[in-house]
Amino acid sequence: MRWNRTVTCGLLLILVVVGSATGQEKADKARIEIDGSTTVGPIAKAFAQEYMSRHPGVNITVSESGSGNGAKSLINGTCAIAAMSRFMKDAEFKAAVEKGVFPVAHPVALDGLAIVVHPSNPIAGITIDQVRDIYAGRITNWRELGGPDARIVKVSRDTNSGTYESFDHFVMNGQKIAADAEYVGSNGAIKQRVQSTPAAIGFIGLGFLGRGVKALPVNGVQPTNATVQSGLYPIARPLYFFTNGYPTMGTHLYHFCTLHLTPKGQEIIEAIGFVPLTHYPSPGGGGDRDTEDEPAPARPATPPATDRPKE
Amino acid sequence: MSDAPPTLAPGGERWLAPPRPLLLSDRTRRVQRLLGALGQGALLVVTSSSALAVLFIFYFIARDAVPFFQLRGFREFFTGAAWYPAANPPQFGAYPIFIGSLLVTLGAAAPAVPLGVAAAVCLSDILPFAVRQYVKPVIEVLAAIPSVAYGFFALVVLAPLLQSEQGRVLLAAGWWCVAGPAAALLVVLLGDLAAERPMRVLAMLGTLLGGLAALAVLATWLAGVGTLLVILTWCGGLPLVGWATVRVGAHASGPAVPERWRGLVRLAGLVLLGGAAAVLVWGVGGRLASLSIDTGTNALNVALILGVMALPTVISVSEDALQAVGRELREGAYALGATRSEMLIGVVIPAAGSGIGAAVILGLMRAVGETMVVWMASGNAPQVPQPWYNLLAPVRTLTATIAGEMGEADHVTGSERYHVLFAMALVLLTISFACNLLSEWIVRAPARRRRGR
Numbered sequence: 160m161r162w163n164r165t166v167t168c169g170l171l172l173i174l175v176v177v178g179s180a181t182g183q184e185k186a187d188k189a190r191i192e193i194d195g196s197t198t199v200g201p202i203a204k205a206f207a208q209e210y211m212s213r214h215p216g217v218n219i220t221v222s223e224s225g226s227g228n229g230a231k232s233l234i235n236g237t238c239a240i241a242a243m244s245r246f247m248k249d250a251e252f253k254a255a256v257e258k259g260v261f262p263v264a265h266p267v268a269l270d271g272l273a274i275v276v277h278p279s280n281p282i283a284g285i286t287i288d289q290v291r292d293i294y295a296g297r298i299t300n301w302r303e304l305g306g307p308d309a310r311i312v313k314v315s316r317d318t319n320s321g322t323y324e325s326f327d328h329f330v331m332n333g334q335k336i337a338a339d340a341e342y343v344g345s346n347g348a349i350k351q352r353v354q355s356t357p358a359a360i361g362f363i364g365l366g367f368l369g370r371g372v373k374a375l376p377v378n379g380v381q382p383t384n385a386t387v388q389s390g391l392y393p394i395a396r397p398l399y400f401f402t403n404g405y406p407t408m409g410t411h412l413y414h415f416c417t418l419h420l421t422p423k424g425q426e427i428i429e430a431i432g433f434v435p436l437t438h439y440p441s442p443g444g445g446g447d448r449d450t451e452d453e454p455a456p457a458r459p460a461t462p463p464a465t466d467r468p469k470e
Numbered sequence: 471m472s473d474a475p476p477t478l479a480p481g482g483e484r485w486l487a488p489p490r491p492l493l494l495s496d497r498t499r500r501v502q503r504l505l506g507a508l509g510q511g512a513l514l515v516v517t518s519s520s521a522l523a524v525l526f527i528f529y530f531i532a533r534d535a536v537p538f539f540q541l542r543g544f545r546e547f548f549t550g551a552a553w554y555p556a557a558n559p560p561q562f563g564a565y566p567i568f569i570g571s572l573l574v575t576l577g578a579a580a581p582a583v584p585l586g587v588a589a590a591v592c593l594s595d596i597l598p599f600a601v602r603q604y605v606k607p608v609i610e611v612l613a614a615i616p617s618v619a620y621g622f623f624a625l626v627v628l629a630p631l632l633q634s635e636q637g638r639v640l641l642a643a644g645w646w647c648v649a650g651p652a653a654a655l656l657v658v659l660l661g662d663l664a665a666e667r668p669m670r671v672l673a674m675l676g677t678l679l680g681g682l683a684a685l686a687v688l689a690t691w692l693a694g695v696g697t698l699l700v701i702l703t704w705c706g707g708l709p710l711v712g713w714a715t716v717r718v719g720a721h722a723s724g725p726a727v728p729e730r731w732r733g734l735v736r737l738a739g740l741v742l743l744g745g746a747a748a749v750l751v752w753g754v755g756g757r758l759a760s761l762s763i764d765t766g767t768n769a770l771n772v773a774l775i776l777g778v779m780a781l782p783t784v785i786s787v788s789e790d791a792l793q794a795v796g797r798e799l800r801e802g803a804y805a806l807g808a809t810r811s812e813m814l815i816g817v818v819i820p821a822a823g824s825g826i827g828a829a830v831i832l833g834l835m836r837a838v839g840e841t842m843v844v845w846m847a848s849g850n851a852p853q854v855p856q857p858w859y860n861l862l863a864p865v866r867t868l869t870a871t872i873a874g875e876m877g878e879a880d881h882v883t884g885s886e887r888y889h890v891l892f893a894m895a896l897v898l899l900t901i902s903f904a905c906n907l908l909s910e911w912i913v914r915a916p917a918r919r920r921r922g923r
Binding site (some may be wrong): 196309310312317318319323324327333335338339341342343344348351352355356358359 | 766874
């Protein structure tokens with residue numbers, strides 16, 4: 160009796176193991192692990208949802224632990240795609256190559272960093288120098304910018320995030336953020352802090368804009384898809400997928416990494432609130448691929464989407 | 471008269487064990503001894519592995535912490551005020567972060583210790599048994615709430631509340647609720663004392679005010695050296711002054727007031743002391759009500775939440791200590807004519823003092839080591855608040871720094887930034903280890919005293 164059960168269990172186990180092993184051989188069973196930036200996270204998740212709905216056998220997991228962690232995971236071979244909101248650093252490249260990993264960048268979308276304040280704040284616009292002065296602690300009261308008499312509460316992403324590094328690079332320009340600035344762990348947390356604090360200022364990715372916070376025009380340019388795409392908006396950056404080597408044509412990884420070039424992928428990116436890297440193919444002539452240097456498209460600027468499918 | 475053995479019940483022989491020889495054979499004995507040794511060995515391995523784990527944690531953290539001190543030395547880490555690990559060149563002044571951890575912990579102690587001890591006394595001696603059966607599990611549920619839930623509450627509910635108009639009202643109301651009754655109680659007690667021996671109360675007040683003045687002078691003098699010393703001066707000094715005041719009250723004597731003047735003296739004492747207390751309570755309350763709170767994610771927010779989180783530990787450990795005091799001491803006190811409050815204050819709480827002290831330390835360790843709440847709701851600004859007791863400023867703690875910086879701080883992006891976190895972890899581990907040892911030592915103190923030191 161007991162023997163029988165043991166044997167049956169063993170056989171079942173063997174069957175399961177063999178079954179899963181042969182299953183992995185098949186092209187339709189695949190796992191893709193994605194790790195990295197919380198900014199790129201929504202894109203990766205929406206892409207994964209879309210891709211898995213079309214290929215039921217493919218299992219895609221998305222972790223959001225920050226650009227640095229994404230790079231680390233790619234270098235250590237624990238993820239196939241590192242989603243990063245900045246380019247890889249020299250040191251990271253060096254570490255990767257030393258481990259036999261050759262990172263290849265796939266720019267998937269453009270992202271503008273919006274400077275946000277509480278909706279009740281009467282400030283109509285701000286310059287990049289003023290933002291720098293605020294964060295460096297030289298401007299400490301909204302009165303100095305023509306606003307109400309209230310101490311400015313500076314909210315920053317933690318130094319561990321790609322968003323912080325982009326801000327540091329585009330805005331702070333080598334200057335240090337004052338010691339009394341607050342640090343929070345995600346774009347959502349910045350938004351939460353700013354929409355609940357009348358005197359707060361923060362910076363978040365364009366994809367996280369929405370009701371509850373007011374995005375200020377920077378140097379007179381409103382942060383919208385059009386201004387980011389055209390390069391007019393001064394605080395903008397490309398978002399990347401990094402893979403180990405260029406993915407082999409025809410694999411799931413290849414299709415996933417080129418999803419942003421398809422009309423569906425572009426739609427997803429725009430729906431989340433980021434800026435697609437290419438035009439939609441216009442009905443007349445086929446859209447061209449790299450428009451980063453092209454002038455702004457003729458179509459009207461779309462306001463940033465307020466409803467993101469997943470937060 | 472049959473040969474069959476007597477049975478207790480039909481079929482009872484099934485329950486009788488087979489007869490065993492009284493003397494074991496050599497072989498059986500050897501096997502049994504071997505099995506016994508094996509079992510003991512296995513248990514020893516299991517037990518010592520947890521002790522070894524502590525050693526290994528120390529070893530591995532120290533191994534990664536030492537390179538930081540080799541690279542940057544001690545001075546900047548312990549005394550530097552600039553924390554810019556991501557800058558180029560980086561600065562690793564962790565001094566504001568130590569202050570932040572200390573402030574948050576002290577702030578958590580302020581509500582947790584009085585509330586926790588009071589709740590423990592209430593649970594062990596005042597509430598009827600039936601009520602206690604229900605209250606204790608509810609308090610223990612506080613310990614089961616995940617810290618991220620506390621953090622979410624702190625960030626989404628408490629922070630907006632604190633920085634809104636209601637925030638200052640809430641602060642002032644909280645102050646009134648706590649300070650009002652406490653001051654009234656103190657005034658009545660001192661008034662009673664003054665009615666008998668006014669000189670004694672005057673001596674106590676003199677000691678208190680003199681002690682506070684001396685502390686203030688010392689603190690201003692130390693302010694130039696470092697905020698840390700100022701905080702430690704106040705932390706160590708206030709209990710000392712309180713102790714001295716109580717001792718003076720117990721020993722000072724003076725002429726007793728004649729019976730017929732007592733009513734008048736009591737009235738005068740109540741009016742004078744009550745007036746002073748009212749001015750103090752009213753003044754501080756008014757000051758709190760007129761504060762403007764810039765940001766709700768600050769040390770006060772986190773201190774309140776951490777205080778609540780430390781409560782279950784403080785309550786259950788001190789309640790155990792109070793229970794351990796035993797029935798004899800309580801009955802003895804009653805037999806000598808003590809009231810319940812006299813029994814509690816004069817006998818039970820002093821007898822359980824070491825256990826309560828250990829409870830406080832354990833509760834505070836909970837607050838020191840808490841990460842998620844602090845990371846979410848303390849603001850994480852690496853600054854020393856101005857002035858140091860300004861709990862309304864955002865602060866950054868050791869735990870939050872380690873959690874927040876870990877992702878980027880890998881060997882790929884520069885080793886100092888990686889090792890500095892281990893240096894912090896080593897400091898944190900040393901503090902909590904020392905405090906645990908201290909609490910052990912405090913718990914054992916009465917036993918030592920009984921043995922004659």
